[in-house]
Amino acid sequence: MTVRVQGASRLTDGPGVAVPAPDLGSRSGARSDGLQASLLGERLALDFRYLTPDAYLRLSSRDAVRPFAAILHGEVAASGEGWPEVRSRLRPLDAPAHVEVLVTTSAVDSDAERGFKLAVTEELLFGVCRVEGVRGVRVAEAAESLYRELLGLIEWRRYPCLLRMWNILEDVNGQQDGLERYRHFCRGRHEAFAAIQPATLDCPPAACGIGAGEGGLCVYFLAARDPGLPVENPRQISAYRYPRRYGPRSPSFSRGLLKRFDDGAHFFLSGTASITGHESRHHGRISEQVEESLTNVRALIHSTQERSGQSLDLASPTTTLRAYLRNEDHYPVVREIVERQLGSNANVLYLRSDICRRELLFEIDGQIFVPSLRP
Ligand code: 3EB
Secondary structure (H helix, E strand, O other), X not given: OOOOEOOOOOOOOOOOOOOOOEOOXXXXXXXXXXXXXXXXXXXXXXEEEEEOHHHHHOOOOOOOOEEEEEEEEXXXXXXXXXXXXXXXXXXXXXXXXXXXXXXXXXXXXXXXXXXXXXXXXXXXXXXXXXXXXXXXXXXXXHHHHHHHHHHHHHHHOOOOEEEEEEEEEEOOOOEEOOEEHHXXXXXXHHHHHHHHOOHXXXXXXXXXEEEEOOOOEEEEEEEEOOXXXXXXXXXXXXXXXXXXXXXXXXXXXXXXXXXXXXXEEEEEEEEEEOEEEOEEOOOOOHHHHHHHHHHHHHHHXXXXXXXXXXXXXXXXXXXXXXXXXXXXXXXXXXXXXXXXXXXXXXXXXXXXXXXXXXXXXXXXXXXXXXXXXXX
């Protein structure tokens, strides 16, 4: 069942960019300062919100709907509140800065282990690790050891099911020691999965693999106690079956993953680009790449709906998307196509970033949240 939500705030609104109340007549749209749960008193395991830096800096871990991690795009001061903050090193194209906050009504513990900063709730484990200054074959070594620690950590902490991985590699398309850095990364990541054979292999996480101009290798993740439903795209070969020409080892992720908690259904959309089968399409043509990527997203959502019976709406106010553009000059044309297809109210961040195949000019990912209605 799709919840219709009304009175959505736009991306650049101040505090109270909260998920608005589902349209239950009398209860719709009530907002005050701070982040609101979709219904008063309702438990919220997880929600993603886009905030301005000012709104972000007013948040507190004592709020009822509290942050447990934040991704900072562009220049944003640290909050000093103790939850993990990740600097994406990706520049927003439509504003000086945006903050992506993961919020919950659960109790949150902040912690650190094996090089990861962690936030732990009853339902979820969030972690982030950054390794600076890695070059050449050492990219594979760094990726392998980071992923070994990560897989050990989620097992030990009893959140063995990876839902979502974010992989950001400096100079992702650079050639070093005879191989593209992204392929060194894939090799190391694959070695870790092969060595540890985690439960996660049966339920590969949604993921993205993108590049930044700096920041070494940064990996962050969300893991849960029980598995979600991984979904593949009928228009694309599964990434873990890519032919060897894309690198000595295939990437280990699913095209999307649906996970239900008490608060509703969360769909994690992997990085989706202009690839059909296993091949990149429309080399050098931005408009066609954006259209092809969005066709892929719709096909994936369609097949998720078929498999799960869950309706998912890309343009819902509780959907948050990121559009990655290799070339900032493409911003106006990309935005025009995205808004034509999703409407101008869709929550989309436009970020300058590299993409792990050099011919790809565009990638999109994000999450769709469908809050459950209480009887
Ligand atoms: C692709 O579809 C484009 O290496 O984790 C998308 C999502 C991509 C995840 C990853 C890479 C990754 O192959 C790139």
